[in-house]
Amino acid sequence: MRADIIELRPEGLYCTAGDFYIDPWQPVPMAIITHAHSDHARRGCEKYLSNTLAKNVLYKRLGNITLQTIDYGEIIRHRGVRVSLYPAGHILGSAQVKIEYRGETWVVSGDYKVENDNIHQSFEPIQCDTFITESTFGLPIYRWQPQSVIQAQINNWWKDNASQNRTSILFCYALGKAQRLLSLLDCSIGPIVAHGAIEPINQIYRETGVALPQTYMVTQITDKVALEKALVLAPPSASRTNWLKRFGHFSDAFASGWMQIRGRRRIKSIDRGFVLSDHADWAGLLSAIRETNADRIIVTHGYSEIFARYLNEQGFDAQTFSTKFGENHENDDSPLDHSIET
Amino acid sequence: MREFVELYMQLDSTTSILAKERALRIYFSTASPADSAWATYFLAGGNPKRLVKTSILRKLVNLSTTLPSWLFEESYESVGDLAETIALLLPLTPMGTTDSLHEWMKNSLLPLRVIPSEHQAEYLLSLLQKLDSTGKFVCLKIITGSFRVGVSRLTVIKALAALAEIDEKIVAQRIVGLVGINHIPTANDFLTLIQPIDATNNINQTGLPFPFFLAHTIPYDVSEMPEQLGLSQDWITEWKWDGIRAQIVKRGGEIWIWSRGEELITERFPEIANMREHLPDGAVLDGELVVWSNDKPQSFAMLQQRIGRLKLTSKLLKEVPVIFIAYDILEWQGLDLRQETLLKRKDLLNGFINANPIPGLKISPILFADSWQKLSEYRGESRQRGVEGLILKHKFSQYGIGRTKEVGIWWKWKIDPFTIDAVLIYAQRGHGRRASLYTDFTFALWDKPKSEPDRKLLPFAKAYSGLTDAELREADQLIRKSTLERFGPVTTLEPTQVFEIGFEGIARSKRHKSGISVRFPRILRWRKDKSIYEANTLMDLQSFLPH
Numbered sequence: 054m055r056a057d058i059i060e061l062r063p064e065g066l067y068c069t070a071g072d073f074y075i076d077p078w079q080p081v082p083m084a085i086i087t088h089a090h091s092d093h094a095r096r097g098c099e100k101y102l103s104n105t106l107a108k109n110v111l112y113k114r115l116g117n118i119t120l121q122t123i124d125y126g127e128i129i130r131h132r133g134v135r136v137s138l139y140p141a142g143h144i145l146g147s148a149q150v151k152i153e154y155r156g157e158t159w160v161v162s163g164d165y166k167v168e169n170d171n172i173h174q175s176f177e178p179i180q181c182d183t184f185i186t187e188s189t190f191g192l193p194i195y196r197w198q199p200q201s202v203i204q205a206q207i208n209n210w211w212k213d214n215a216s217q218n219r220t221s222i223l224f225c226y227a228l229g230k231a232q233r234l235l236s237l238l239d240c241s242i243g244p245i246v247a248h249g250a251i252e253p254i255n256q257i258y259r260e261t262g263v264a265l266p267q268t269y270m271v272t273q274i275t276d277k278v279a280l281e282k283a284l285v286l287a288p289p290s291a292s293r294t295n296w297l298k299r300f301g302h303f304s305d306a307f308a309s310g311w312m313q314i315r316g317r318r319r320i321k322s323i324d325r326g327f328v329l330s331d332h333a334d335w336a337g338l339l340s341a342i343r344e345t346n347a348d349r350i351i352v353t354h355g356y357s358e359i360f361a362r363y364l365n366e367q368g369f370d371a372q373t374f375s376t377k378f379g380e381n382h383e384n385d386d387s388p389l390d391h392s393i394e395t
Numbered sequence: 396m397r398e399f400v401e402l403y404m405q406l407d408s409t410t411s412i413l414a415k416e417r418a419l420r421i422y423f424s425t426a427s428p429a430d431s432a433w434a435t436y437f438l439a440g441g442n443p444k445r446l447v448k449t450s451i452l453r454k455l456v457n458l459s460t461t462l463p464s465w466l467f468e469e470s471y472e473s474v475g476d477l478a479e480t481i482a483l484l485l486p487l488t489p490m491g492t493t494d495s496l497h498e499w500m501k502n503s504l505l506p507l508r509v510i511p512s513e514h515q516a517e518y519l520l521s522l523l524q525k526l527d528s529t530g531k532f533v534c535l536k537i538i539t540g541s542f543r544v545g546v547s548r549l550t551v552i553k554a555l556a557a558l559a560e561i562d563e564k565i566v567a568q569r570i571v572g573l574v575g576i577n578h579i580p581t582a583n584d585f586l587t588l589i590q591p592i593d594a595t596n597n598i599n600q601t602g603l604p605f606p607f608f609l610a611h612t613i614p615y616d617v618s619e620m621p622e623q624l625g626l627s628q629d630w631i632t633e634w635k636w637d638g639i640r641a642q643i644v645k646r647g648g649e650i651w652i653w654s655r656g657e658e659l660i661t662e663r664f665p666e667i668a669n670m671r672e673h674l675p676d677g678a679v680l681d682g683e684l685v686v687w688s689n690d691k692p693q694s695f696a697m698l699q700q701r702i703g704r705l706k707l708t709s710k711l712l713k714e715v716p717v718i719f720i721a722y723d724i725l726e727w728q729g730l731d732l733r734q735e736t737l738l739k740r741k742d743l744l745n746g747f748i749n750a751n752p753i754p755g756l757k758i759s760p761i762l763f764a765d766s767w768q769k770l771s772e773y774r775g776e777s778r779q780r781g782v783e784g785l786i787l788k789h790k791f792s793q794y795g796i797g798r799t800k801e802v803g804i805w806w807k808w809k810i811d812p813f814t815i816d817a818v819l820i821y822a823q824r825g826h827g828r829r830a831s832l833y834t835d836f837t838f839a840l841w842d843k844p845k846s847e848p849d850r851k852l853l854p855f856a857k858a859y860s861g862l863t864d865a866e867l868r869e870a871d872q873l874i875r876k877s878t879l880e881r882f883g884p885v886t887t888l889e890p891t892q893v894f895e896i897g898f899e900g901i902a903r904s905k906r907h908k909s910g911i912s913v914r915f916p917r918i919l920r921w922r923k924d925k926s927i928y929e930a931n932t933l934m935d936l937q938s939f940l941p942h
Contacts, residue, residue: 192466192469192470192473193460193462193466193470193483193484194470194473194474194480194483194484196483196487304409313483314473314474314479315407315476315479316474316475316476319545320864322410323410324408324409324410324411325408356469356473359466359469362465363463363466366463
């Protein structure tokens with residue numbers, strides 16, 4: 054039997070033949086980064102490789118790193134290994150890593166969603182022998198409605214609040230989700246305010262060529278009435294801070310896949326939960342896996358054990374890798390169900 | 396059904412009580428009395444007798460999906476609510492029924508009881524297919540008998556009182572009848588609930604109690620009390636009895652004993668029911684049922700024997716004698732006294748009982764003190780007197796509803812709990828809003844002193860509350876890292892963490908591994924500064940037992 058192309062090491066997912074890591078959680082000489090969320094892109098590596106679109110976000114997040122970028126579909130050869138990146142549909146520049154070596158193909162998908170959200174390049178199924186997948190929402194209770202349905206819910210909520218002079222505060226993760234929400238908002242309802250942790254990322258999106266509606270810093274809106282009609286995008290960490298006090302009368306909401314569960318919304322004591330995720334739901338995970346035609350599936354994070362068990366019952370050769378993805382980070386749909394505040 | 400589901404969504408999509416009250420008022424002003432009766436019943440906490448067994452509900456998912464049953468169980472564990480889990484797993488369908496709430500109950504749900512159990516799942520599935528996903532959730536919550544949507548009974552009462560323009564207290568008293576009795580709420584029930592008050596119906600003709608007025612934990616230190624509460628002499632102070640809060644209702648020759656949970660417990664306490672001979676009609680007393688022997692109150696654990704036993708033998712009645720300690724009078728000669736001052740109510744109560752002593756009835760004595768310091772000293776005697784601390788009631792206060800604060804506040808000033816340092820050994824996930832976190836913890840003590848070589852950890856108490864949300868999350872992460880094995884919902888942990896556990900009472904117990912049961916155990920502090928070897932022993936716990 055041949056050795057696996059990718060193995061689990063204490064530092065992260067490791068490609069032996071190519072001598073590089075994918076999304077390592079400890080400093081290593083060479084790291085390929087699937088996307089810029091903090092549990093996948095960490096500081097301290099000597100060299101980084103990512104998709105071109107992820108460049109500016111990575112610089113913002115990781116500082117002055119040595120970064121090589123390639124376009125989606127572009128192939129590089131490294132010690133006899135062919136490496137290429139394909140869209141994962143998760144956030145700006147998120148990529149699946151395709152690794153080909155001696156006639157065998159592995160794909161590391163990072164985090165992904167299968168629905169086209171109109172601002173990120175859509176997930177592309179890649180034929181492979183082994184598919185390494187997340188399972189953040191790997192339970193059948195997670196079932197997303199089409200984006201257009203959630204879009205209408207959010208805009209109706211905003212409209213209703215505005216008609217009652219109540220500011221709408223929408224909590225969301227700063228990188229990816231905030232920009233997706235921006236693209237869905239109906240600007241005729243009122244002004245959109247972006248929290249200071251979100252606006253710099255909006256700028257990067259705009260510089261990369263993604264059209265987003267105009268946003269204001271809260272200090273730019275001096276008219277009290279205008280502020281009551283506004284929708285405010287803020288990271289979850291801003292809830293219960295003094296920053297919120299200026300808004301007086303408001304209704305708050307959180308946009309996340311976790312809002313599918315009523316208890317998750319209630320523990321946060323927010324008015325509304327909008328079920329909008331940048332991860333695949335149960336059906337999405339299964340369809341993505343089937344479309345790769347892979348026989349072997351490795352689950353890295355989320356409901357890993359449960360999901361792998363189900364895949365095995367469905368005839369796949371499935372196993373889990375115990376990774377540090379989805380742990381303790383502020384900016385993502387946190388995959389582990391206990392990190393609900395992040 | 397559509398309107399009721401809509402109401403549910405409105406109540407569930409806001410945390411503002413005012414917005415909830417508004418949604419309720421709009422619903423009640425447009426819904427028919429028959430629908431309103433059912434809506435009131437569910438929102439105010441009424442539970443229909445179980446319609447189907449839980450196993451039938453689990454079968455629904457089997458019938459309509461191809462999911463293996465273990466995956467259903469995993470989903471359930473993650474959601475923490477059976478109705479919600481099923482609603483999330485059933486295939487999506489649009490709202491297809493035009494039945495209103497009472498029609499839905501009458502035509503669809505109540506017939507479940509007469510359908511043979513082998514057909515119930517299929518029948519129920521055909522019903523649920525007529526509802527959208529929120530509708531399925533609401534319907535399943537009705538079936539599982541846990542319809543709570545973040546509306547308190549008080550909010551419902553307020554909305555109804557505002558709508559009917561009658562006193563909230565009257566609505567509160569009437570609603571006990573609608574919710575408590577084991578019958579099907581009708582349009583007539585609702586009309587009675589909101590009918591205006593006139594001479595024929597202001598006095599309660601039935602055995603219903605008044606809504607209990609509840610005490611709040613005092614947030615002040617003794618040094619702050621003069622500033623916050625004024626003169627100690629303006630407060631009526633009594634012992635906080637460690638028993639069952641109860642109302643005795645005597646009307647039309649009959650007597651009823653109600654517990655605080657609005658449960659009728661007359662039969663459990665025949666010696667108290669005997670007071671029907673001595674109390675005049677049109678009288679309601681508020682007080683505490685307490686086991687009393689050797690001239691002092693006995694532990695709550697003893698009282699539990701009286702509640703727990705199926706049969707009341709004469710031996711038990713003799714060994715565990717119960718008395719009623721009265722501290723308030725809510726109705727006298729058929730008149731509602733709740734808006735009188737406490738001072739006046741106390742005068743009436745004392746005047747009557749002193750003139751007509753009743754066996755098994757004591758008056759809760761008032762503690763006279765000229766300073767807060769003196770009261771604090773009284774409080775210090777609590778444990779040896781077998782009481783839980785003090786209760787302070789302003790002498791001019793009226794009798795409110797539940798935890799209202801508008802017409803007077805009752806403060807409970809409890810004694811500090813017993814404390815012990817114990818080791819966390821098992822964890823279990825919570826339910827409802829805490830389903831995603833490990834929140835139920837089991838704690839252990841060492842079975843031998845430190846000097847002994849082979850000592851073991853012995854479980855002694857389960858505790859749920861006491862940690863902040865941030866601490867809960869931290870504990871949760873730690874638990875995931877120190878898991879040794881999982882057995883069903885219970886996770887066994889590598890013992891590494893020490894917590895200070897507080898509890899109110901302690902008694903010997905044959906049912907507990909440690910031989911001791913503690914009352915209201917809760918987490919006081921996370922002792923990160925202590926290693927597990929410094930945790931307390933069973934002998935330390937035993938030293939708290941009364942001699």
